[in-house]
Amino acid sequence: MNEPRKTRFFCCHKYRVLSKRIVQVNDKSILFSVFVLILLITMIFLTCFSLLWFVYHESPPHPVAHNGLLDLRSYDLDDAPPITLDGEWRY
Numbered sequence: 001m002n003e004p005r006k007t008r009f010f011c012c013h014k015y016r017v018l019s020k021r022i023v024q025v026n027d028k029s030i031l032f033s034v035f036v037l038i039l040l041i042t043m044i045f046l047t048c049f050s051l052l053w054f055v056y057h058e059s060p061p062h063p064v065a066h067n068g069l070l071d072l073r074s075y076d077l078d079d080a081p082p083i084t085l086d087g088e089w090r091y
Contacts, residue, residue, distance in 0.1 A: 059084050 062083045063075055
């Protein structure tokens with residue numbers, strides 16, 4: 001009647017055995033997998049680089065403007081780094 005189907009196992013780079021079935025591996029699928037892997041590695045590298053860039057170039061502590069006033073009385077202008085003009089300003 002119904003004989004069990006025999007599965008042959010190949011040892012070739014063009015075939016892959018998945019759950020006792022033989023599936024032919026397409027060259028396009030391999031290229032797509034390599035492309036996705038390179039894309040992921042590039043995105044991870046760029047994300048790490050941008051995070052390190054922001055940490056390295058963080059602005060030093062300095063006075064902040066409140067209601068359009070910037071109090072520099074206690075700030076040493078000779079030895080301190082430049083001040084960024086962040087804060088609330090009225091024109």
